[in-house]
Amino acid sequence: xxxxxxxxxxxxxxxxxxxxxxENNYIPGKVVCVISNIExxxxxxxxxxxxxxxxxxxxxxxxQREDFEKELIKKFDEKKSDLICLAGFMRILTPYFVNxxxxxxxxxxxxxxxxxxxxxxEKVHQAVIESGVKFSGCTVHFVTEEVDSGPIILQRIVPxxxxxxxKTLAEKVLKEEHIAYPMAIRLFAEGRLRIEGKRVxxxx
Ligand code: GRF
Numbered sequence: 001x002x003x004x005x006x007x008x009x010x011x012x013x014x015x016x017x018x019x020x021x022x023e024n025n026y027i028p029g030k031v032v033c034v035i036s037n038i039e040x041x042x043x044x045x046x047x048x049x050x051x052x053x054x055x056x057x058x059x060x061x062x063x064q065r066e067d068f069e070k071e072l073i074k075k076f077d078e079k080k081s082d083l084i085c086l087a088g089f090m091r092i093l094t095p096y097f098v099n100x101x102x103x104x105x106x107x108x109x110x111x112x113x114x115x116x117x118x119x120x121x122e123k124v125h126q127a128v129i130e131s132g133v134k135f136s137g138c139t140v141h142f143v144t145e146e147v148d149s150g151p152i153i154l155q156r157i158v159p160x161x162x163x164x165x166x167k168t169l170a171e172k173v174l175k176e177e178h179i180a181y182p183m184a185i186r187l188f189a190e191g192r193l194r195i196e197g198k199r200v201x202x203x204x
Contacts, residue, residue, distance in 0.1 A: 002029035002189045005081030007072070007089035008036045012043025013174065014087035014108060014181050019050050021182035029189045033079035035072055037091055053079060059091055069097040076101075083188055085181070086143065090120065095145045103151075103195055105143035106188070108181050110173045112155055113139040117148035125166035125173070136160050136169060138177045140184035142195065151200045153184040153193060 004022070006015050015034065021027045034047035034054040047054035055075055062068035068091075076084060086107040098105065109117070111124050112135070119127055128136045137157035144150035156176040160169060187193050192203040 002027075002082040003032040003080050004029050004185065005033040005035070005076040005079060005084045006031055006043075007084065007086050008034060008041055008043035009038045009090040010041055010043060010088045012041065012046045012087065014085075014177055015043050016046050017178035017182055018085060018087065018185060019046065019052070021185070023050070027182055027186045027189055029083075029185065033076055033081055035075055037068075037089070043088070065094050066096050069094060069100075072097065073100060083185065085185065087181070092147055093143065098143055098145050103142050106140055106153065106181075106184060107143050107148070107150075108177055109139045109141065109148055110136075110170070110177065111139065112137045112157065113141060113148055113152060122166045122170060125169045128160060129164060129166060129169060134160055136173060138173050138180050140180050142200070151195050151198055153187065153200050154180055154202075156180045 006018065008015055019031050022030050031052050034043065034052055036044050036056050037059045039056050039058060044054050057071050059068045084101050084105045111128055116124050116127055135157045137155055139155045140153045142150040156179060158172040158176055187202060194201040194203055
């Protein structure tokens with residue numbers, strides 16, 4: 001059973017997918033700590049509903065990014081987190097945090113990396129539509145110092161249809177996110193991810 005810490009800033013549908021996957025034993029693990037940098041993030045309500053320890057640590061209260069991150073680490077370590085999942089967390093982490101939990105931090109991005117990196121929210125889907133690509137999707141990857149550039153664990157794709165808007169595309173991608181994130185966490189929990197340079201090999 002792995003212990004999972006989750007960082008959120010918003011509505012938390014990915015957090016919900018992770019919690020549900022743990023509760024129905026798809027992931028051999030447990031969410032032990034949810035931290036939001038935003039006070040009234042709906043994700044916190046989801047944690048409360050499932051009796052998961054949850055905390056607000058407002059980044060604004062800290063002058064130095066590292067001081068903010070030290071507080072995150074304190075809470076995650078208190079709860080003995082083995083894996084940190086970024087689920088709609090709207091802050092960039094410094095090398096201090098990333099290296100403290102080296103290859104133990106995952107993120108989900110709502111496009112097929114390495115394309116459309118460093119874009120957030122509806123901007124990603126808008127950029128995808130404008131670019132004319134025929135497929136989009138989501139990417140679960142390990143977090144490294146460079147934003148949206150760590151080793152890719154898995155991707156799921158959706159077709160971009162002629163009549164898609166950024167809203168319809170976002171909905172389609174989100175459905176796949178809720179499958180992909182639990183899948184990646186399960187593989188991690190089962191010890192089946194081997195990082196070889198930029199590649200992640202999935203052991204059978
Ligand atoms: C998702 O689209 C995710 O890919 C991105 O932020 C969004 C978070 O949504 N990183 P939610 O808070 O999990 O509903």
